[in-house]
Amino acid sequence: MIVCHNGARLKGYSVSRVIIDKEYGMKKVLIIEASSRKGFSSEIAMQIKEEMSQKAEMEVIHLRDYHIARCKGCCACLSLGSAACPLREDDVKLILEKMVHSDGAIFVTPNYSLSVPGILKDLFDRLAFVFHRPRLFGKACLPVVVQGVYGGNKVAKYINEAMGFWGMNSVKGAILSGGIYPQRELKNDVREKNNRALMKALDKFSDRLHDDKPAQPTFFKMMIFRMTRSSMKYFDEALEPDKKYFEVKGWLESDYYYDVDINPIKRMVGKFFDIMVRRMARSNH
Numbered sequence: 001m002i003v004c005h006n007g008a009r010l011k012g013y014s015v016s017r018v019i020i021d022k023e024y025g026m027k028k029v030l031i032i033e034a035s036s037r038k039g040f041s042s043e044i045a046m047q048i049k050e051e052m053s054q055k056a057e058m059e060v061i062h063l064r065d066y067h068i069a070r071c072k073g074c075c076a077c078l079s080l081g082s083a084a085c086p087l088r089e090d091d092v093k094l095i096l097e098k099m100v101h102s103d104g105a106i107f108v109t110p111n112y113s114l115s116v117p118g119i120l121k122d123l124f125d126r127l128a129f130v131f132h133r134p135r136l137f138g139k140a141c142l143p144v145v146v147q148g149v150y151g152g153n154k155v156a157k158y159i160n161e162a163m164g165f166w167g168m169n170s171v172k173g174a175i176l177s178g179g180i181y182p183q184r185e186l187k188n189d190v191r192e193k194n195n196r197a198l199m200k201a202l203d204k205f206s207d208r209l210h211d212d213k214p215a216q217p218t219f220f221k222m223m224i225f226r227m228t229r230s231s232m233k234y235f236d237e238a239l240e241p242d243k244k245y246f247e248v249k250g251w252l253e254s255d256y257y258y259d260v261d262i263n264p265i266k267r268m269v270g271k272f273f274d275i276m277v278r279r280m281a282r283s284n285h
Contacts (some may be wrong), residue, residue, distance in 0.1 A: 005214060012193075015115065018199050019210030026055075026056060026057050027055075027056045027057070027101045027103035027104065027209050027210065028056065028057045028059070028060050028101065028103050029056040029057070029059070029102060029103065029104045029105070029106060029209065030061065030098050030099060030102040030104070030105045030106070031045050031048055031049060031058060031059065031060040031061070031105075031106045032061055032063065032095075032105060032107050032120075033045040033060060033061065033062045033105070033108045033115060034063050034064065034106075034107065034108065034109035034110070034117050034119060034120035035062075035064070035109065035110050035111075035117060035146075036064055036117055036118075036119060037064070038062075038064075040110070040146050040178060040179055041108050041109065041110050041179075042062065042148050044063060044065070044108050044144060044146060045060050045062075045108040045199070046060065046234050048106060048144070048198070048202065048204070049110065051198075051199070051202055052202060055206050055209075056104070056206075056209065061095065061097070061098065061106050063095075063119045063120060063123065064119060066090075066094070066095060067089040067090040067091045068091060068095075068104045068119060068122050068123055068126065069087040069090045069092075069122075069126070070122050070125075071087075071122065071128070072086065072087065072124040074086065076129060077126075077129040078128065078129055078132060078239055078241070078242075079107075079238070079239055079240075079241070080241065081129075081241040082129050084112075085087060085126070087126065091115070092123065092126045092127065092145055095123065096127060096130070096137055099133060099136060099139075100136065100257065102139065103138075103139055103140070103144075103208045103209060104139050104140035104141065104142070104168075104205065104208075104220060105139065105140075105141055105163070105168070106141075106142045106143075106144060106205065107120070107141070107142070107143045107159050108144045108145065108146070109143065109145055109155065109225070110145070110146045110147070111145055111146065111147040111148065111151050111152050111155050111161070111179065114150075114151040114154060114155070115154075115155060115158065116155055116158065116159065124162055126138075127166075127241070128274070129241070130165075130166050131165045131246075132163075132239065132241075132242045133165065133241070133242060133245040134165065134166050134167040134257065135166070135167060136163070136166045136167040136168045137167035137168075137258050138167075138169070138212075138214070138215075139167070139168045139169065139260070140168065140169055140171060140205055140208040140209040141159070141160060141163040141164075141168035141169065141170045141171065141174035142168075142171045142173060142201060142202070142204075142205040142219055143155070143156040143159040143160060143170075143174075144172075144173060144174045144176065144198065145173055145174070145175050145203065146179040147175060147177060147179050147180075148177075148179045149177070149180060152173075152175035152184075153173075153175055155173075156172070156174075156175065157172025157173075159173070160172075160173065162193070164221075165224075167257065169208055169215050171201065171204045171205045171208050172201070172204070173201065174197045174198045174200070174201035175197065176194040176197060176198065176200075176281055177190055177194060178190055178191075178194065184280050187217065188207065214258055214259065214260040215260070216260060216261075216262075216264070217256055217257075217260070217266065219266065219269060222256065222262075222266050222269055222270050222273075223269065225251075225256055225257060225270075226269075226270045226271075226273040226274055226277075227273045227277055228242075228246075228249070229246055229251050229275035230273065231277055231281075232246055233252055233278075234277060234278050234280075234281035234282075235277075235281050235284075255267065255270065256270075273284075
């Protein structure tokens with residue numbers, strides 16, 4: 001058994017906690033079920049746990065069972081640090097720790113009004129500081145959306161985009177039908193279609209979960225990283241908690257968030273944005 005604790009590096013990633021069994025390759029996966037009630041989404045979450053149990057160590061949490069206070073919009077977590085949040089005594093920190101200590105996360109959520117349920121949005125809002133100080137690199141992400149008729153793809157895309165900013169490597173989500181009639185038994189053809197979509201998504205998620213090769217940054221992610229870190233170096237207005245976090249991580253001088261071979265074109269793009277931000281800072285003085 002190999003255990004890497006805080007700050008350890010494993011094949012290019014700065015890992016908070018990774019446990020790998022040499023023989024079985026077991027990883028830890030957190031299933032986050034976001035429905036406001038026990039129903040179709042809960043059943044899907046338990047089905048995923050059963051299907052994946054031979055490939056990874058699975059844990060299911062139901063957000064309705066946790067105390068997630070609604071964000072007050074005070075921005076204390078951004079300007080002063082997460083410890084300054086006036087709501088910090090609820091369960092949000094615990095959920096984030098579960099994500100950090102896992103190798104992947106599967107979000108099982110219904111489609112509420114073309115978006116995620118309020119309880120999941122509350123969680124994302126409360127963890128706004130993670131968009132500024134990402135910490136989930138090397139972890140796989142899969143959204144599984146239960147919908148009635150329309151909109152599931154947009155919900156899955158939103159979750160993947162948000163988790164991408166947190167550092168996760170996303171897999172295209174599975175969109176499952178049947179949520180419009182939650183109390184009715186699904187027809188066989190609908191159930192079979194759902195199962196095919198779910199199994200296909202889980203196979204891709206498993207491949208991503210067990211792929212330890214560092215993900216290549218896209219041009220967009222390279223731009224975001226270089227402009228963010230250069231802004232912290234050259235702009236006095238940079239938020240102090242963000243700057244300190246980047247400094248501790250060594251990101252103020254690194255090519256990217258983690259060790260990865262970056263092709264020459266992307267390196268040039270990165271340098272271009274460094275120069276652009278530096279010139280913008282000079283022009284403001």
